[in-house]
Amino acid sequence: MSIETSAHSPLVADLARRFQEPPWLVQRRERAFVLYASMPSPKLEETDLRNRPWVVESIPSATTGGAGAAAQALLEGAKAAGGAYVYVRDGVTIETSLPRTLAEQGVVLLDLHTAIDQHPERVRRYLYSVVPAEESKWAALNAALWHGGIFVHVPSGVRVNSPIHFIYEETMAGKGGLPRSLVVVEDRASLSFAEAYLCHGERQEGVVHSAVTELVVGADANVTAACLSRYGKGPTNFFTRRAKLADNASVDWVIGDVSDGFTVGLVESRLEGPGSKSTTRGFGLGYGRQRLDFTASMDHFGHHSASDITLLGVLRGRANSTYRSSTHIERGADEASSEQHDRMLMLGSRARADAIPMLLIDENDVQRCGHAASVGRIDENQVYYLMARGIPRAEAERMIIWGYLQPLVDVLPVEPWRNEVASWIDGELN
Amino acid sequence: MSSPVLTIEDLRVSVEDKEIVKGLSLQIKGGEIHAVMGPNGTGKSTLASALMGHPAYSVTSGRVTLDGEDVLTMSVDERARAGLFLAMQYPAEVSGVSNANFLRTALNARRGEGNELPVIKFHRLLQQKMKDLNIDPSFAERYLNEGFSGGEKKRNEILQMSLLEPKIAILDEIDSGLDIDALKLVADAVNQLRSPQTGFLIITHYQRLLQYIVPDYVHVMMQGRIVKSGDKTLAEYLEANGYDTLKRELGIVDETVGAEA
Ligand SMILES: Nc1ncnc2c1ncn2[C@@H]1O[C@H](COP(=O)(O)OP(=O)(O)O)[C@@H](O)[C@H]1O
Numbered sequence: 001m002s003i004e005t006s007a008h009s010p011l012v013a014d015l016a017r018r019f020q021e022p023p024w025l026v027q028r029r030e031r032a033f034v035l036y037a038s039m040p041s042p043k044l045e046e047t048d049l050r051n052r053p054w055v056v057e058s059i060p061s062a063t064t065g066g067a068g069a070a071a072q073a074l075l076e077g078a079k080a081a082g083g084a085y086v087y088v089r090d091g092v093t094i095e096t097s098l099p100r101t102l103a104e105q106g107v108v109l110l111d112l113h114t115a116i117d118q119h120p121e122r123v124r125r126y127l128y129s130v131v132p133a134e135e136s137k138w139a140a141l142n143a144a145l146w147h148g149g150i151f152v153h154v155p156s157g158v159r160v161n162s163p164i165h166f167i168y169e170e171t172m173a174g175k176g177g178l179p180r181s182l183v184v185v186e187d188r189a190s191l192s193f194a195e196a197y198l199c200h201g202e203r204q205e206g207v208v209h210s211a212v213t214e215l216v217v218g219a220d221a222n223v224t225a226a227c228l229s230r231y232g233k234g235p236t237n238f239f240t241r242r243a244k245l246a247d248n249a250s251v252d253w254v255i256g257d258v259s260d261g262f263t264v265g266l267v268e269s270r271l272e273g274p275g276s277k278s279t280t281r282g283f284g285l286g287y288g289r290q291r292l293d294f295t296a297s298m299d300h301f302g303h304h305s306a307s308d309i310t311l312l313g314v315l316r317g318r319a320n321s322t323y324r325s326s327t328h329i330e331r332g333a334d335e336a337s338s339e340q341h342d343r344m345l346m347l348g349s350r351a352r353a354d355a356i357p358m359l360l361i362d363e364n365d366v367q368r369c370g371h372a373a374s375v376g377r378i379d380e381n382q383v384y385y386l387m388a389r390g391i392p393r394a395e396a397e398r399m400i401i402w403g404y405l406q407p408l409v410d411v412l413p414v415e416p417w418r419n420e421v422a423s424w425i426d427g428e429l430n
Numbered sequence: 431m432s433s434p435v436l437t438i439e440d441l442r443v444s445v446e447d448k449e450i451v452k453g454l455s456l457q458i459k460g461g462e463i464h465a466v467m468g469p470n471g472t473g474k475s476t477l478a479s480a481l482m483g484h485p486a487y488s489v490t491s492g493r494v495t496l497d498g499e500d501v502l503t504m505s506v507d508e509r510a511r512a513g514l515f516l517a518m519q520y521p522a523e524v525s526g527v528s529n530a531n532f533l534r535t536a537l538n539a540r541r542g543e544g545n546e547l548p549v550i551k552f553h554r555l556l557q558q559k560m561k562d563l564n565i566d567p568s569f570a571e572r573y574l575n576e577g578f579s580g581g582e583k584k585r586n587e588i589l590q591m592s593l594l595e596p597k598i599a600i601l602d603e604i605d606s607g608l609d610i611d612a613l614k615l616v617a618d619a620v621n622q623l624r625s626p627q628t629g630f631l632i633i634t635h636y637q638r639l640l641q642y643i644v645p646d647y648v649h650v651m652m653q654g655r656i657v658k659s660g661d662k663t664l665a666e667y668l669e670a671n672g673y674d675t676l677k678r679e680l681g682i683v684d685e686t687v688g689a690e691a
């Protein structure tokens with residue numbers, strides 16, 4: 001097999017050798033690499049990627065140092081919240097922990113490389129099934145070269161009471177993070193999954209991070225998926241997260257980003273099953289010269305499927321964010337319903353925000369599709385009111401901003417993670 | 431603690447380049463209750479907002495001091511911490527900020543750094559004050575003024591006043607939208623705070639409230655000025671005769687600001 005692999009990509013060959021990967025996987029990686037190499041860096045509707053460099057060189061096989069402060073806090077949070085987690089730094093798996101009670105229920109929690117070893121058929125069946133390499137240059141890059149990842153499998157009927165965590169940290173030693181999460185929740189099972197992508201330090205342009213999360217959710221199963229990110233200046237960051245929902249399944253996304261990086265992100269639910277439901281609660285705080293192009297998407301196929309998107313962007317400094325909420329009611333998704341609420345709050349005169357609601361309806365029989373969007377600044381009457389009670393301006397503004405953010409931060413399923421995100425936000429608001 | 435003094439000298443206030451308050455002087459001392467009465471549109475709220483420092487109201491001339499300190503150079507929050515309080519005619523709503531959190535932050539800001547009230551003590555104090563004002567306990571966890579009825583907002587203003595114990599309290603139309611029971615509670619709260627440590631400026635256009643809060647001085651405002659001052663009998667006179675008699679007596683045809691031009 002090593003014959004063609006090296007022809008296309010020594011990087012794929014390197015991973016194949018390092019993890020003793022089966023031929024099917026090497027072939028998938030190879031095909032994806034060809035796609036990646038052949039796809040242009042595109043001009044998106046709101047974001048021009050044509051001049052962004054793609055420097056994909058070596059893949060580190062080791063990492064040094066200990067967990068950074070944020071990773072440490074999230075790790076401790078994961079330990080406090082039941083102790084089920086995988087921790088990866090610079091693509092290298094550092095720690096995997098699965099409490100015995102979960103293992104006894106048949107729950108599988110492994111780093112993705114080990115999962116391919118131990119559960120090859122299961123992984124093969126689902127890997128790339130929700131986020132295929134074909135959909136974008138960055139999805140192809142991840143499909144070709146992912147390393148460091150998590151595999152979660154929850155058997156039918158098993159309700160996992162404490163959350164499962166994935167912490168990915170990219171330090172200055174990293175060459176671009178390409179983590180992949182594959183989460184399979186069988187019929188009538190339930191799971192709370194929380195993942196964080198932490199990137200520290202300022203890096204040269206050209207480095208590319210591309211994270212992919214695939215969520216397969218069976219009939220009558222419920223999943224809460226919380227995804228946090230901190231991206232730094234320099235690289236181009238991508239994340240692609242998608243869930244596929246069977247009959248009456250539900251997925252609640254909580255997306256939180258506190259960054260000054262250049263990021264293009266997608267979170268999507270494919271509501272395939274009748275009666276399936278999904279919500280996305282997204283909040284972002286952009287600062288510095290942050291550029292974020294974020295899409296929360298709901299794709300309705302199932303009869304009577306329902307979705308709700310709430311996005312809140314807070315922008316300061318020269319941050320510039322586009323929040324797109326996109327709902328597509330496909331033909332056949334009769335009696336589907338959807339709601340979108342977007343709010344952008346700009347602090348200072350140099351921040352920019354756009355809220356773009358998109359609604360595509362190919363079905364005649366739709367229950368309700370509502371959307372509300374607002375882009376604005378802090379209400380000076382509110383600031384005046386708080387100041388008139390002795391509260392200094394800066395604190396008044398912080399209270400008002402937190403008034404918007406708190407309800408979204410509060411839906412994060414892990415309390416120590418809520419506190420950690422709160423400290424990130426406070427740190428950047430001060 | 432000495433008794434406070436708020437001194438307003440020849441104050442002129444403009445909104446959007448239009449002069450609304452046109453030379454107003456008034457001195458309020460601790461222990462005194464001054465009522466400012468007048469029909470709608472005569473500049474009463476403009477006076478109150480300018481004293482508090484609302485950015486839309488610009489003071490074009492005159493002086494305001496609190497215990498000798500220049501109020502006009504202070505920011506809004508500094509004025510509040512110096513002891514000025516304004517119960518607003520139209521309080522803002524702030525979603526996501528609980529009433530209790532807001533009140534605690536405000537109280538601690540007023541008390542100053544290092545002198546914050548411990549959380550438990552604060553909640554005990556809050557509960558007592560809410561009980562005094564017949565406010566439902568759920569009020570504390572509701573978002574600040576969000577979805578409050580007109581009467582609830584007014585009671586919330588009074589709750590803030592009794593917590594913050596200001597040196598000078600300005601109440602702007604605190605009686606509007608209140609039924610008679612709520613009016614009595616508000617009056618009780620004011621009377622409870624009545625002491626040499628607090629002076630009041632009570633803005634109203636009805637005499638009703640003044641049956642329960644007996645003022646020491648009554649001033650009538652028209653065309654952005656005080657056109658007549660007296661004691662509580664002036665309020666009774668207005669109640670009996672209406673503003674029109676006074677207008678005829680003073681030769682004013684239209685009492686609203688701008689009408690004289
Ligand atoms: N924020 C404002 N913007 C524009 N005009 C204002 C504002 N506040 C007051 N005014 C004007 O000032 C005049 C007096 O208003 P106000 O002070 O509210 O009177 P009162 O409280 O006695 O009813 C009115 O003509 C009103 O239109």
Ligand SMILES: [Mg+2]
Nearest residue numbers: 474475519603
């Ligand atoms: Mg008024």
